[in-house]
Amino acid sequence: MESKTTNKGLKFINNYRQVIILLAEIIIFSLISSRFLSVGNLTNVLKQVSINAILAAGVSFAIILGGIDISIGSVVGFTGAIAAALVVRDVPLVVVILATLAIGAVAGLINGVFIAYFDLQPMIVTLATLSVFRGATLVFTNGATVAMSKGACAASFKFLGSGRIFGFLYMPVLIMALVFIVVYYVQNKTSFGRHMYAVGGNEDAAYLSGLNVRKIKLMCHVICGVLAGLAGAVMCARVGSAQPTAGESYEMDAIAACVVGGTSLRGGEGRIAMTLVGAIIIGMINNILNIMNVSSYWQTIVKGVVILAAVLMDRKSNN
Secondary structure (H helix, E strand, O other): OHHHHHHHHHHHHHHHHHHHHHHHHHHHHHHHOOOOOOHHHHHHHHHHHHHHHHHHHHHHHHHOOOOOOOHHHHHHHHHHHHHHHHOOOOOOHHHHHHHHHHHHHHHHHHHHHHHHHHHHHHHHHHHHHHHHHHHHHHHOOOOOOOOOOOHHHHHHHHHHOOOEEOEEEHHHHHHHHHHHHHHHHHHHHOOOHHHHHHHHHHHHHHOOOOOOOHHHHHHHHHHHHHHHHHHHHHHHHHHHEEEOOOOOOOOHHHHHHHHHOOOOOOOOOOOHHHHHHHHHHHHHHHHHHOOOOHHHHHHHHHHHHHHHHHHHHHHHOOO
């Protein structure tokens, strides 16, 4: 009886370890700095987390497949530059958003075709497209910042990045919440989601079961690209301009959020709700390091250590 209770307790801790880590973070960080639990700071954390969380939701599709997508940061920069250029020309907001989503979809489609139909390694493919889209951003912007005008389109576009609904709900946070609701439904309530997990768990078995493995891989990477495009638009709207180097290293935080959230790099496992928790954990670490005025160089080291710790934890929990 005692053994069963112990096993249940260990299983509960393993299933909800991300939430436990998050709560421990809140307690420890609040003791380190009295500013941490202030409403203003927590609101700032959510706004900062929103873009990374959207990216993490997208890359979770690739990781659940047992792959990876390290090009998403470059896609963020490229789609942000396109969005800013369209806003400068006073293009309607709907067209701007659709254009960024479409470009993100094309980026994901390119990755998906090479991965699914040419059987190339996801790491190699997305490493190549990371360079391609970063270069395309530099060419498109000529290495200069694209500043948005003060026209009607610019005002409505900037509302996506800094506007508030009901006086307290920031648009990036609302967009993040809507993305996770949709992704949760797709991954957990549709046949496509079940098939995705099946492919990630055992690709050969999924193929022998009659699943169109290539199509599933392609669609997962397209979704990843679309959400990277959305993140690019939101980031550009929040900053009010497009930087040629925007999105650099964003893939690191997004992948870290997935891994910390329990999405297995071996594929077939992952819960989108815990990916959101993982993004918040990473965001809070970044926030407390900024409050403590820790150098950005050391912050990069800390993120690497966090990823390694999460991978080790994943390995232990699956042994």
